[in-house]
Amino acid sequence: MRKTSYESPSADSIIFNIIRNEGSINRTDLVANTGFAKSTVSLQINKLIETGIIQEIKPKKSENTVRKLQIEIVPDAGYVIGVFLGIHRLSISLFNLRMETILEAVYDLESILNPEFINRLIIKKIDLLISEAKIQKKSLWGIGLGFPFPVDFHQGISEAPPNLPLWHQYPVQAIYENHFSCPVLLDNDVNVMALGEAYSGIAQDENDFIFVKVGNGIGCGLFMEGRVYRGAKGSAGDIGHIALDRETKLCHCGNIGCLETIAAAPSIAQKGLEVAMTGDSPILQKKLAKNHKVTSKDVGEAAQMGDMFALRIIKESGKNLGSVLAKLVIFANPGMVVIGGGVTKSGTLYLSAIREEILRKATHIATIDLQIRYTDLQDKCGPIGSGRLIIEDIFSSRNFTKTIEGKFNIPNALQDNNGKFL
Numbered sequence: 001m002r003k004t005s006y007e008s009p010s011a012d013s014i015i016f017n018i019i020r021n022e023g024s025i026n027r028t029d030l031v032a033n034t035g036f037a038k039s040t041v042s043l044q045i046n047k048l049i050e051t052g053i054i055q056e057i058k059p060k061k062s063e064n065t066v067r068k069l070q071i072e073i074v075p076d077a078g079y080v081i082g083v084f085l086g087i088h089r090l091s092i093s094l095f096n097l098r099m100e101t102i103l104e105a106v107y108d109l110e111s112i113l114n115p116e117f118i119n120r121l122i123i124k125k126i127d128l129l130i131s132e133a134k135i136q137k138k139s140l141w142g143i144g145l146g147f148p149f150p151v152d153f154h155q156g157i158s159e160a161p162p163n164l165p166l167w168h169q170y171p172v173q174a175i176y177e178n179h180f181s182c183p184v185l186l187d188n189d190v191n192v193m194a195l196g197e198a199y200s201g202i203a204q205d206e207n208d209f210i211f212v213k214v215g216n217g218i219g220c221g222l223f224m225e226g227r228v229y230r231g232a233k234g235s236a237g238d239i240g241h242i243a244l245d246r247e248t249k250l251c252h253c254g255n256i257g258c259l260e261t262i263a264a265a266p267s268i269a270q271k272g273l274e275v276a277m278t279g280d281s282p283i284l285q286k287k288l289a290k291n292h293k294v295t296s297k298d299v300g301e302a303a304q305m306g307d308m309f310a311l312r313i314i315k316e317s318g319k320n321l322g323s324v325l326a327k328l329v330i331f332a333n334p335g336m337v338v339i340g341g342g343v344t345k346s347g348t349l350y351l352s353a354i355r356e357e358i359l360r361k362a363t364h365i366a367t368i369d370l371q372i373r374y375t376d377l378q379d380k381c382g383p384i385g386s387g388r389l390i391i392e393d394i395f396s397s398r399n400f401t402k403t404i405e406g407k408f409n410i411p412n413a414l415q416d417n418n419g420k421f422l
């Protein structure tokens with residue numbers, strides 16, 4: 001059976017990625033961190049400085065009494081874009097090579113039914129962001145896309161979303177590659193949100209965690225052994241369509257009793273609407289009269305205020321989700337479960353119900369140190385994760401040399417006989 005073969009990373013990519021992770025570091029510490037000979041570190045550092053991707057600077061007096069030269073990435077040597085598409089919202093962020101946000105933009109969307117229109121719009125908005133930031137197109141090193149439906153990650157195409165038929169087998173990645181002439185990666189929204197949490201959120205110290213997005217649907221990103229686990233076809237973590245016994249509601253996927261029909265935001269809102277209409281919940285009745293609708297956030301707020309019917313809805317939904325998550329916790333033994341998405345606006349009672357059910361149903365060993373928390377990145381999680389999706393790929397040991405060769409005019413002294421970066 002064919003298994004993944006792991007190439008040994010090159011010395012320059014190891015050194016570069018340590019500098020990237022540390023922010024800034026001196027040569028002595030680099031020798032200690034890598035275990036390479038001093039001469040190897042020196043050679044690689046000098047080579048990378050010559051390309052212009054890293055620089056050596058004198059720290060300010062107050063920062064370091066020894067005042068050893070510090071090596072850091074030249075932040076504006078290049079940029080990446082993170083695009084996060086929701087059902088009604090589009091977020092685009094421009095990051096420098098240190099993943100500092102340079103510019104960001106958010107747009108409300110009527111509908112994402114038409115892929116041709118949506119992709120044209122996104123491309124236009126990326127072009128606008130680049131021109132506002134006054135950077136040249138060639139300085140764009142990559143684009144990461146997080147879209148709200150299943151995707152074939154390896155081919156860069158969207159798969160068959162039952163409610164968005166026009167997106168079936170749509171060549172998303174190729175459209176952006178053709179327009180921007182830079183590397184592009186497409187992944188689903190929960191996987192990029194997991195990446196956002198892994199690098200910039202509360203899960204930064206976790207090597208194994210689960211990110212669960214609860215909004216209009218329910219999905220889950222599995223971050224296992226330091227990377228996103230996507231499965232054979234890229235659909236790993238599609239837990240919204242795990243069917244629960246005794247549930248009878250028809251799901252848009254065609255199955256009956258799927259988790260997302262009873263625990264996602266629309267189901268919480270629908271149940272809230274019912275108790276508002278019957279008058280069982282006076283708080284929600286007032287909300288309905290005022291806003292002509294009831295949202296999952298309204299139900300959460302009513303529950304926080306002690307409304308018994310709202311409380312029951314929130315607890316039941318949290319319990320149903322917790323029941324499925326307990327199985328995942330037993331199966332994958334994550335160190336943390338991070339809950340994100342619109343439902344976090346329902347308040348902490350929902351989280352408590354999830355936590356209670358996981359602790360009740362999962363094994364002692366799997367829950368003893370398990371943390372179950374809401375994300376604190378909120379809406380930033382998606383675009384940051386999309387940016388991470390691409391920047392981690394272009395600087396991976398597999399792509400590092402190609403990225404550097406493609407972006408810099410490598411001086412002759414640093415080329416071998418075939419013009420390759422030494």
Ligand SMILES: [Zn+2]
Nearest residue numbers: 241251253258
């Ligand atoms: Zn379903």
